[in-house]
Amino acid sequence: MQTYNPTHQSEPLILKNIIDYQEISRAKLTKITNLTKSSVSDITKTLLDKDIIYESKVGNSTNSGGRRPIYLKFNENSALVIGIEIGRNYIKGGLSYINGSLIREKSYTQITINRYNIIDTLSQIIQQLCSDLPKSSYGIIGVGVAIHGSIYKNKITFVPYSDMDEIELQEKLSSHTHLPVFLINEANASALGEYTFTSNSESLISISIQDGIGAGIIEKGILYSGKNGNAGEIGHTTLYPDGRLCPCGNHGCLEQYASTTILYKEISKLKEVEYCDLHQVINYWHNDEEVIQLLKNNAKLISIGVNNIVSMYDPETVVINNELYREIPDLINVIEKHLTRRNNRNVFIKNTSLEDKTTLYGCLSLVIRQFLKLNKIKFNTNIFLT
Ligand SMILES: [Zn+2]
Structure with a gap:
């Protein structure tokens, strides 16, 4: 290459x-x-x-x-980039030009992902993305892979809800595909995606809420990931000192009470159903006072995490990256209301404008930065906001 x-x-x-x-x-x-x-x-x-x-x-x-x-x-057509997000039971991949403009996407949903099948599954997705490539001087310059876990020096160090920390993902995927592979924590990727493609802010925090809760921190255009790559792990800040045991080893972590997985479990229990999905929760939001209270309480707990990290980093913008908050934007107002009480008045809180592709765009940004040897980069956002 x-x-x-x-x-x-x-x-x-x-x-x-x-x-x-x-x-x-x-x-x-x-x-x-x-x-x-x-x-x-x-x-x-x-x-x-x-x-x-x-x-x-x-x-x-x-x-x-x-x-x-x-x-x-x-020259946005000079090179091509691949971004991939590995979720708990889904994989999303995209091929783009070197300005992040997407050419095609492939995704697998409702799949089982473990250390035995991950390399083959990723290789298949990459192969599908690479069929019939547009002409470019440099070809594919790299694959950015986001993982819902801790990454340090391009290695997975801790994945709380999967067994993937036992594999050498970067080395294996790179030797399978003959492409440079860069790993990144999912929340960090989201922050890079927001910074690069949607925001005018130079300091920005993106908070991803799914099984866990993590924050990606951008300070003056640079991603801050800490000495061991664990900066922004607000899901593991303590909400209740003697609370529920968390896979991280501590008790009472925020994500044991405020993750979307926990919220859905609480709603299912309340409604006495085995499982509830996004659409059902949106319906409840319109006509079920008990579920509305659970959702508002979730926003209140999230506001505690937001307050903690805003107090430490004082960013211009906080972006919430969660499907439920995107569908029910009123919940952003609930977070804001609780923050105002805590005097964090100057921070701008919003939903992501990149829909469910924030992380994917962050993976693209990661590879583009590496290739161009630029430690900060922003592109014209218009194409992404239409
Ligand atoms: Zn924890």
Whole structure:
């Protein structure tokens, strides 16, 4: 596989500005980077030769006359990226161009995932995504894989609700597919997805709520994952010191009371049914006072987690990544109401705008950052919000 490496010291700076501005002349690049005209000329020539950028159009000359500027754009068709989210009983995969624009998706739902079948299942999905690839200079530059567990240095260290921590996922998948593979915690991927494709904020926290509750923290555009990759594990902050035992070994962790799995169990118990799904819960929200109270209580518990992490990191934006909160946006207001009481007035709380693809987009962002050697990157979000 062909890789991209910067030739010049200031090449990442120039590339980042071309991506940020979406379309920019060499003269403007010179002005905003304080580099010399000849440096900008050399670097943009290198980026053109590498097919990372292209000349998009000739602009109008300025009032003082002179040469008409040629605009430069990031070449989103130069490479392809694969992102994959591994859930408890589902796998979602997507193939995109190097600006995150999705070409196709494949997903398996209601499946059993364990350490014996995960490599074959992922390889199948990757194979399906790779059929009939569009032409690109670099081909597929990597696979970003999000896991609902702890990741440290591209290795799975702890998966609370599966046996996958016993496998060398990155090495095995990479040798099966002959592609670079990058692992990331699911909540961290969600935060990267939000930061890269939907938000103007430089500091952002994304909270994923499913079996567990985790937060991805972006500070000044950089993902903060802590010394051991466990930063943002708010699901394992203590709600009740002598409470329920958690797979992490502690008692009374927030996610033992506020995860969506626990909430659905409580609703099923209340309604005396074996199982309830999203649609049933939405129906209850419209006409069942007891379930409404359970849902509001869930939002109150989530607000405790939000309050804890907001108090520590003081972000501009908190994004909630959960299917129930997306379907019942009023629950976001309940979180906000409880936060206001705790004086966290300035933080903006919202549902994700990427629907159920936030994590997938984060996986794409992870690979794109690695490939372009840029530690922060934001793309024009318009294509994602229509
Ligand atoms: Zn725990």
